[in-house]
Each structure stands twice: as structure tokens, then as C-alpha cells.
Amino acid sequence: MSEPIADWTKGAEAIVYQTCNACGARQYFRRSFCAACGSPDLAEHRASGAGTVYATSLVCRAATPETRAHVPYNILLVDADEGFRMMAHGDNDLAIGDKVLARFTQFAGRLVPYFAKAK
Numbered sequence: 001m002s003e004p005i006a007d008w009t010k011g012a013e014a015i016v017y018q019t020c021n022a023c024g025a026r027q028y029f030r031r032s033f034c035a036a037c038g039s040p041d042l043a044e045h046r047a048s049g050a051g052t053v054y055a056t057s058l059v060c061r062a063a064t065p066e067t068r069a070h071v072p073y074n075i076l077l078v079d080a081d082e083g084f085r086m087m088a089h090g091d092n093d094l095a096i097g098d099k100v101l102a103r104f105t106q107f108a109g110r111l112v113p114y115f116a117k118a119k
């Protein structure tokens with residue numbers, strides 16, 4: 001496997017996904033093997049940040065004291081244009097099927113991807 005690309009979990013403004021060189025599957029969570037076929041032959045790519053809203057969930061009660069200042073906030077499932085699905089924050093007025101684009105913002109002291117409607 002090649003050198004990992006720094007992504008937002010490492011403080012870089014990037015969304016990274018993996019493709020399997022054996023079966024072509026795509027996955028968002030970084031693993032050392034393909035979730036579909038078990039192959040360790042994976043490549044990492046930087047995503048464009050463009051996608052479509054698959055589901056939304058407005059959070060009105062803070063789970064932790066650090067997130068209380070952000071309530072209410074929207075948790076989205078986004079189908080990225082590259083073919084993987086990810087969970088992320090986004091604008092509260094987003095609806096299923098909206099085309100979105102990721103930027104990055106601070107949430108409870110961490111850098112996180114944040115989706116807004118694509119213009």
C-alpha cells in the first residue's frame with residue numbers, strides 16, 4: 001500500500017477514500033483490506049467533495065457539552081460523486097437529493113467536512 005494521504009481526521013482539508021485494485025470496490029473508512037473482497041491491494045484518492053444528499057438527520061439535543069453550542073445541527077449521509085457514502089455535517093436546510101459540495105469547518109474543536117448546497 002502506498003503512503004496514506006492526510007485527510008481531515010489528521011487536520012488536513014481533504015476527504016480521502018480507497019479503491020480496491022482487485023475488485024474495484026470503493027470505501028470511505030480507511031481499512032487495511034477491502035471490505036468487499038478482503039484484498040489488501042488498496043489505493044487512496046482525494047475526493048472532490050462533490051456529492052448528493054442521501055439522508056439528513058437534524059440533531060436538536062447535544063450529545064456532549066462541546067457540541068451544545070452547535071445545536072441544532074444537521075448530520076448528513078452523502079453519496080460522493082466518486083461512489084462512496086460518508087457521514088458529515090452540513091447546512092440545516094439541505095434535503096434528500098440536493099447536490100452538495102464539501103468545505104471544512106471547526107466543530108467542537110475539530111476540523112470536519114461540512115456540506116453546503118452546490119451552486
Ligand SMILES: [Zn+2]
Pocket residue numbers: 020021022023024025034035036037038039
Ligand atoms: Zn475488493
